[in-house]
Amino acid sequence: MEMTRRWPVVLAAVVAAFAIMVGLLVGAVPFKDGARDWFAPLAKGGWMAWTFPTALFFLTIFFLMSLMAVWEYASPGGNPRVGILRFETTRGDRLFVSLLGSAFIHLAWLGLIGPNLWWALALSVVYAIGVFRFV
């Protein structure tokens, strides 16, 4: 499928927006004893109980979805194909499978191994790459 030429501009705009949002988020983290308290509530009065880690989590999810939108803009059609699961998937399906699988990888790691989830995150990234490559 023909690539839309302006997609690098859109991609740069999305990445810049994400960077600005992360910057604003970091700026909103309250201080405690002269240092940033990364796990403290972000909003006074506890509105929606936001914290930096949860806000960054959702921001990353929205960033991933925005990247998918840019990809779709650059190469429309969703790139449907039949992979190792032997049924047709589009890019959106592959992102869904990656995110859902990652959630279960984290839960399984937490339940079976322990609360340090950085390796679970690494495993999820490998899994997502595998899904986008082979599914």
Place this chain on the structure above:
Amino acid sequence: MEKTWNNKAWFMVLPVLLLVAFSAVVPLMTVVNYSVQDTFGNNQFFWAGTDWFDEILHSERFHAALGRNLVFSFIILAIEVPLGIIIALNMPRKGWGVPVCLVLMALPLLIPWNVVGTIWQVFGRVDIGLLGRTLANLGINYNYVQNPMHAWFTVIIMDIWHWTSLVVLLCYAGLVSIPDAFYQAAKIDGASRWAVFRYIQLPKMNRVLLIAVLLRFMDSFMIYTEPFVVTGGGPGNSTTFLSIDLVKMAVGQFDLGPAAAMSIIYFLIILLLSWVFYTVMTNYDAER
């Protein structure tokens, strides 16, 4: 070449996106925020990390409620889907019987869920209920308040009474859409009743059956009101399904953190199972 793809059409989805954002995404985000914190009320929160998830994943209570819910969903799907198909196949296709059957089938669906629970709670009572009293007179020692098996029996029969009509109506809609020419061709070929069902009716009902199975699975996996009204989750915890347990934890005990963690795990399980159902059935349909 004619342009067949226009990405600007995605902007048409924006109003729905906004609506879903307020009705689903914002509450979901709040639940995620709650799941990693502890609160004692007054909108004061303390970071708890993954503690609540750890607690729920290792909780016997959660495992038991999940097991009960899976068994319940399996039983009602195994009964309601075949029963719905059988009833739909035997419903009249023309004449005065059609509206009568359709109205009768639609009636249980129109009754509010808590009223259904109340009806069955009274119906099953040994002292004044028609079912309970009749069984007692037949010498059967039926008591859904004290016996877990009887409680399960009551809840399952109630769900079948309430929801089989949905499967019936969906299957019936699939059946009436089959043109007469199919049946005539089958008659000329000398097809048996089973062959007509297997090769004409079932494939035509496939799509509506997918919807029926998905709806019934999701609904039964989220069941709350009816068993709560009839048994209150008892006797003991024998009919405490996930949603009943969740409400007990969130509202009864005000353990918002563990309840939020449980909600997310519950949501992920529903998402996974629904995706598997949907994928398997749509691909089966596509292969055909």
